Amino acid sequence: MLMLVSQREDHKHNFGRTRELADLLEPLVDTAKPQPSFGPSLLRFYAAESGLKYLLSKNLMIPFEYEIRDQTMPADTSDPSFPRKVEGYSHKLDQMLKRLKVSAARVPIPTGPFKTVGGYNGGQSFRIHEAHEAWRYGLEVDPDDQAALGKFIADILSYLEDEIL
Template identity: 25%
Template sequence: MILPAGVSELRQAFHTHLGASEQTKGISSHLLLFYAAECGIKSIWLRRNKLKTINDIPEPTLISQDGHNLDRWIKELKISAIAGTPPHFRLARGGSTLDIEKAHQAWRYNIRMNPQDEAALVQWLENLCNWIKGEI
């Protein structure tokens, strides 16, 4: 079951997570920044589509499979030109390139990223959150 978060709750979550991300450093800050962006994007998407909660979203995969996929949400909002393409990242221990939707897992589980990739990802999230502030 997905909790029925609404526009105002998602907007408040955006501000709460963003504020908390500014009060800490490192992976905790990055994780909160990611969640702030996710909540802000969802709030804007619901408002633009005149829906009250995420449970009203007609396409179930948008929440169940792509809930953390910021790239998909940006495409849904048609703001790719504004937000830019989300950067991919690599783990510090090597391996394949990963999509942004996996970033919150890396930060949540303290799995180190390639430092340059992480810096680019954080900068992209900060830019996205600055855009969200103007839209919310």
């Protein structure tokens, strides 16, 4: 079974649309609840992921899988420590930033692990690339970790706005 194909420009447009949707959703969130911002956080995570994947393809010419399959672009073999296709980065925002050589001064990458509060085992640990799962499943993220992850993603979005828009 083939996956749906999203091309480079789809990622660019999705970056903008998803970021805007998160901004529209933010004022509608009930801030009286303990985890008020998981919806906008999830959308911002996906916006950051789309924008970074767009830049990997546009700036570094890292191909998408369909381009390799369709033989429209050669595979990048210059650095074996990084995935050879955009999809290989999955949700690893930190790895994409490193590949794009974004300075730590521009986008500081917080160290984890991060934690959820309550629930399974009284809380769980996760890494940056798993944050979307915590938000997608509506898990309560430790408030300090939520703030650190929120700032990290806001920094990525600011960087992407400068690079894409």
